[in-house]
Amino acid sequence: MPVSKSLGDVFEARALEYLQRQRMKLIARNVRCRGGEIDLVMSDERGALVFVEVRARASRRFADAAASVDARKRERIVRAAQFYLTKWRGALPACRFDVIAFDAGRIRWVTDAFRADGT
Secondary structure: OOHHHHHHHHHHHHHHHHHHHOOOEEEEEEEEEOOEEEEEEEEOOOOOEEEEEEEEEOOOOOOOOHHHOOHHHHHHHHHHHHHHHHOOOOOOOOEEEEEEEEEOOEEEEEEEEEOOOOO
16 A cells, blocks of 8 residues: 555544544545545534545645645545435435645644535
């Protein structure tokens, strides 16, 4: 397994533990479709689906981890979320996109980090 993938798995696990401590429930991990992927799909205490991108940076020298979720990456996450929702059974819940960012080991949770319409 490549080092970056195994390191990514470690940060995803840390993000999952953190979110579960915040009373969120895991729905799915590593949802993939052609042209996109979602690290974690969670449900918050109100029943909203939360699509979570996990990012990590060893330092803030170039940009913080949350800022590295650029327009192209957001498009790929939205595409994967749309794919995921096509398989949803029942009424669609409210949805949002969050980012869990690790900067030099510190965790930051950015709720409602972006919208499917690009805002």
